Amino acid sequence: MTKIIDSRIPEGPVAEKWTNYKAHQKLVNPANKRRLDVIVVGTGLAGASAAASLGEMGFRVFNFCIQDSPRRAHSIAAQGGINAAKNYQNDGDSVYRLFYDTVKGGDYRAREANVYRLAEVSNSIIDQCVAQGVPFAREYGGMLDNRSFGGAQVSRTFYAKGQTGQQLLLGAYSALSCQVNAGTVKLYTRYEMLDVVIVDGRARGIIARNLITGKLERFAAHAVVIATGGYGNAYFLSTNAMGCNCSAAMSCYRKGAYFANPSYVQIHPTCIPIHGDKQSKLTLMSESLRNDGRIWVPKKLEDAKKLQEGTLRGEDIPDEDRDFYLERRYPAFGNLVPRDVASRAAKERCDKGFGVNNTGLAVFLDFKYAIDRLGKDVVAARYGNLFDMYEEITDDDPYKTPMMIYPAVHYTMGGIWVDYELQTSIKGLFAIGECNFSDHGANRLGASALMQGLADGYFVLPYTIQNYLADQITVPRFSTDLPEFAEAEKAVTDRITRLMGIQGKRSVDSIHKELGHIMWEYVGMGRTAEGLQEGLKQIKALRKVFYSELFVPGSTEGVNVELEKAIRLEDFFVMGELIAYDALNRNESCGGHFREEYQTEEGEAKRDDENFFYVGCWEYQGDDEKEPALYKEPLVYEAIKVQTRNYKS
Amino acid sequence: MDKNISFKLRYWRQNGPKDKGHFDEREMKDIPGDTSFLEMLDILNEQLVNEGKEPFVFDHDCREGICGMCSLYINGTPHGKTERGATTCQLYMRKFKDGDTITVEPWRSAGFPVIKDCMVDRTAFDKIIQAGGYVTVRTGQPQDANAILIPKQDADEAMDCASCIGCGACVAACKNGSAMLFVSSKVSQLALLPQGRPEAARRAKAMVAKMDELGFGNCTNTRACEAVCPKCESISNIARLNREFIKAKLND
Numbered sequence: 001m002t003k004i005i006d007s008r009i010p011e012g013p014v015a016e017k018w019t020n021y022k023a024h025q026k027l028v029n030p031a032n033k034r035r036l037d038v039i040v041v042g043t044g045l046a047g048a049s050a051a052a053s054l055g056e057m058g059f060r061v062f063n064f065c066i067q068d069s070p071r072r073a074h075s076i077a078a079q080g081g082i083n084a085a086k087n088y089q090n091d092g093d094s095v096y097r098l099f100y101d102t103v104k105g106g107d108y109r110a111r112e113a114n115v116y117r118l119a120e121v122s123n124s125i126i127d128q129c130v131a132q133g134v135p136f137a138r139e140y141g142g143m144l145d146n147r148s149f150g151g152a153q154v155s156r157t158f159y160a161k162g163q164t165g166q167q168l169l170l171g172a173y174s175a176l177s178c179q180v181n182a183g184t185v186k187l188y189t190r191y192e193m194l195d196v197v198i199v200d201g202r203a204r205g206i207i208a209r210n211l212i213t214g215k216l217e218r219f220a221a222h223a224v225v226i227a228t229g230g231y232g233n234a235y236f237l238s239t240n241a242m243g244c245n246c247s248a249a250m251s252c253y254r255k256g257a258y259f260a261n262p263s264y265v266q267i268h269p270t271c272i273p274i275h276g277d278k279q280s281k282l283t284l285m286s287e288s289l290r291n292d293g294r295i296w297v298p299k300k301l302e303d304a305k306k307l308q309e310g311t312l313r314g315e316d317i318p319d320e321d322r323d324f325y326l327e328r329r330y331p332a333f334g335n336l337v338p339r340d341v342a343s344r345a346a347k348e349r350c351d352k353g354f355g356v357n358n359t360g361l362a363v364f365l366d367f368k369y370a371i372d373r374l375g376k377d378v379v380a381a382r383y384g385n386l387f388d389m390y391e392e393i394t395d396d397d398p399y400k401t402p403m404m405i406y407p408a409v410h411y412t413m414g415g416i417w418v419d420y421e422l423q424t425s426i427k428g429l430f431a432i433g434e435c436n437f438s439d440h441g442a443n444r445l446g447a448s449a450l451m452q453g454l455a456d457g458y459f460v461l462p463y464t465i466q467n468y469l470a471d472q473i474t475v476p477r478f479s480t481d482l483p484e485f486a487e488a489e490k491a492v493t494d495r496i497t498r499l500m501g502i503q504g505k506r507s508v509d510s511i512h513k514e515l516g517h518i519m520w521e522y523v524g525m526g527r528t529a530e531g532l533q534e535g536l537k538q539i540k541a542l543r544k545v546f547y548s549e550l551f552v553p554g555s556t557e558g559v560n561v562e563l564e565k566a567i568r569l570e571d572f573f574v575m576g577e578l579i580a581y582d583a584l585n586r587n588e589s590c591g592g593h594f595r596e597e598y599q600t601e602e603g604e605a606k607r608d609d610e611n612f613f614y615v616g617c618w619e620y621q622g623d624d625e626k627e628p629a630l631y632k633e634p635l636v637y638e639a640i641k642v643q644t645r646n647y648k649s
Numbered sequence: 650m651d652k653n654i655s656f657k658l659r660y661w662r663q664n665g666p667k668d669k670g671h672f673d674e675r676e677m678k679d680i681p682g683d684t685s686f687l688e689m690l691d692i693l694n695e696q697l698v699n700e701g702k703e704p705f706v707f708d709h710d711c712r713e714g715i716c717g718m719c720s721l722y723i724n725g726t727p728h729g730k731t732e733r734g735a736t737t738c739q740l741y742m743r744k745f746k747d748g749d750t751i752t753v754e755p756w757r758s759a760g761f762p763v764i765k766d767c768m769v770d771r772t773a774f775d776k777i778i779q780a781g782g783y784v785t786v787r788t789g790q791p792q793d794a795n796a797i798l799i800p801k802q803d804a805d806e807a808m809d810c811a812s813c814i815g816c817g818a819c820v821a822a823c824k825n826g827s828a829m830l831f832v833s834s835k836v837s838q839l840a841l842l843p844q845g846r847p848e849a850a851r852r853a854k855a856m857v858a859k860m861d862e863l864g865f866g867n868c869t870n871t872r873a874c875e876a877v878c879p880k881c882e883s884i885s886n887i888a889r890l891n892r893e894f895i896k897a898k899l900n901d
Contacts, residue, residue: 053788131791135808142798174783507698
């Protein structure tokens with residue numbers, strides 16, 4: 001089947017596209033803005049910044065989140081920083097270089113025009129945040145400070161201690177609060193979007209469940225924006241918050257929005273290793289630690305064995321017996337290689353038996369050298385809160401003994417397919433932030449998620465959505481009594497009734513954990529065609545268990561946390577299969593997607609640009625059980641020469 | 650390796666704000682020391698669901714101490730007795746002893762009505778921020794970020810104030826149910842930065858007025874809030890808020 005996927009990229013050289021677009025797009029005049037309603041689902045960096053900006057422009061905005069306050073969105077947990085091409089450090093940075101690094105970091109699978117725009121607006125984000133009172137780290141002279149991150153040879157990352165996500169989110173939250181006070185944005189907290197309502201082929205509203213009363217409610221608007229984050233929790237254990245889910249995205253997908261590149265899942269190299277089967281989540285240790293920490297495993301297998309048995313400690317192994325494998329394999333970037341490369345290298349060492357903890361699934365991240373070089377005080381000032389967090393969790397003091405880390409699911413580059421305007425394949429439905437797919441290709445660089453979330457919310461969507469809304473000024477407000485709303489609500493009611501009615505014996509979490517094991521084992525860091533097929537088989541079998549053995553206590557009225565989780569898990573099944581189908585189709589290795597059949601002799605990812613230089617767009621076929629259909633958006637590179645990624649020299 | 654412990658868990662059940670509420674009890678057996686407090690509650694809930702009962706409801710999300718969602722009053726202390734200031738989710742069972750009785754309650758304050766069990770309604774905090782906890786700035790093209798020079802010391806101090814996660818432990822710990830530490834942290838962050846100065850007077854007045862309106866009590870300097878704050882916010886912020894407030898009132 002062929003379908004033309006039109007990404008609607010503006011004409012002209014890559015550096016002029018966005019300027020040209022803005023010069024020629026349609027605008028909505030102030031009087032008309034008041035007559036147009038926009039629903040924004042999600043209050044993370046993308047959602048809050050979009051809702052605030054749209055409200056301030058004069059649109060009437062309804063903003064939803066599942067938590068008790070917009071400030072709880074998981075953007076808050078981002079630690080390290082946000083990239084921008086300011087070149088404050090005079091180290092040769094530029095918009096072009098940030099663009100280039102991001103495209104290269106994404107293993108040449110991102111859309112050039114989107115990435116250039118991202119790099120272009122990155123500087124405005126920093127200006128905007130500083131104007132809001134975000135307390136970025138500063139130098140003694142009062143200027144903003146920077147640090148470096150993986151995949152870059154310049155220092156372009158702005159940060160606020162190890163809490164950059166928190167400070168940026170609180171900035172967006174304060175802008176949002178200002179608009180709530182002004183009456184332009186109405187907030188709906190503890191509401192969960194469960195369906196998008198389509199009227200005459202356009203997104204015109206949502207069905208949301210009030211998580212306190214349990215009632216379904218209908219909301220209408222001229223356009224719907226989803227900013228609901230990624231799908232990492234399909235793996236059960238990830239660095240995502242417990243509430244992170246893909247249900248809003250899956251409801252759009254079921255209504256016909258394409259889902260792009262689901263197999264691009266980022267496994268972050270520096271997380272605290274798994275300790276037991278009761279564990280509920282994995283904790284990230286910021287990538288910024290790789291600025292000063294050195295990653296190693298023992299050179300000798302017998303040392304590794306002793307570490308695993310607990311008869312030897314890392315600090316007792318002499319320097320000459322330590323294998324700094326990243327510095328050895330990638331001399332030019334060393335410990336600061338991109339995340340996918342660092343994660344695979346850790347897995348490779350552990351698979352060979354060099355793991356350093358009792359499970360054999362951990363490597364050392366050592367600060368001894370930084371403490372010798374800089375002194376303990378400097379290291380404490382830079383990373384103190386992260387060290388404290390590590391000690392709190394593991395009961396080990398990283399000032400004295402090397403940290404132990406292992407890769408874990410962290411971020412999803414794939415997401416709802418959007419065009420240049422961030423509009424999905426359904427008219428009037430937009431997707432921003434992590435929940436779209438567009439800017440990171442097959443691998444996201446550190447400190448780029450915050451950049452993309454805020455770029456979409458502050459500087460891209462508020463422009464591009466007007467190009468759509470300009471044609472809607474004569475469309476009156478919709479009534480939620482329309483049959484399309486009733487139909488959508490009934491479908492959600494039926495779905496909930498079905499889940500409540502199973503009355504089996506197993507809790508949601510017990511099945512979710514099992515799904516997570518399948519995903520990690522067969523659809524995780526090292527994938528094979530055979531393994532993916534086996535994974536798909538097991539997911540399908542587990543889905544049958546879900547529909548026959550699930551038990552949800554309580555009723556549909558009032559707070560019912562188990563019901564919320566059951567609905568989300570049902571969607572993770574669809575998502576899990578989608579990841580596996582895409583991974584199975586993509587017969588190459590690129591970025592976060594590593595197929596063991598496709599690697600070089602040194603174990604590096606081997607891309608196949610001849611056959612896979614495209615965005616894989618998946619279309620729902622009317623039933624969760626049916627295999628989705630694949631369409632291809634060919635990638636067109638005009639500014640950058642596509643080549644093999646090299647972090648060695 | 651951490652040892653396993655067994656203990657008696659008393660946890661608060663309350664079906665809505667009007668219900669009187671009561672404690673349920675359960676013997677928890679062989680809980681590994683490296684289990685987090687919330688993971689221990691996951692184990693409890695798995696047991697309850699397996700027995701066909703409704704789970705114990707509590708707020709939680711990021712489980713790494715930053716979202717501010719978790720809000721449990723453990724053995725008489727908000728977030729429990731953690732070291733160096735941490736949230737409930739960063740409390741590990743190795744901090745308890747075999748044979749202990751562990752009591753879990755919700756935040757109890759007029760400003761935070763109970764929704765169910767230990768889940769409370771903290772929208773009052775959002776309303777206080779909406780009253781003025783921001784710099785009014787339009788999205789668009791502000792001046793270059795380095796055009797405003799801010800001494801490192803001021804920026805660092807503002808950052809400390811801005812670390813507040815809005816969990817409400819300060820209110821829960823205060824015998825007056827005062828939200829002064831929360832309000833003063835935001836007022837201080839913006840008062841310390843040049844960007845926040847133009848609206849400083851209006852902000853202090855509006856946020857204090859909203860706090861009073863929502864039923865939070867006054868500050869009597871008992872420092873209970875500071876002692877339990879998971880982000881180590883200092884009550885010197887409250888002194889700064891008072892100065893800002895008085896200055897604003899004198900100019901009226």
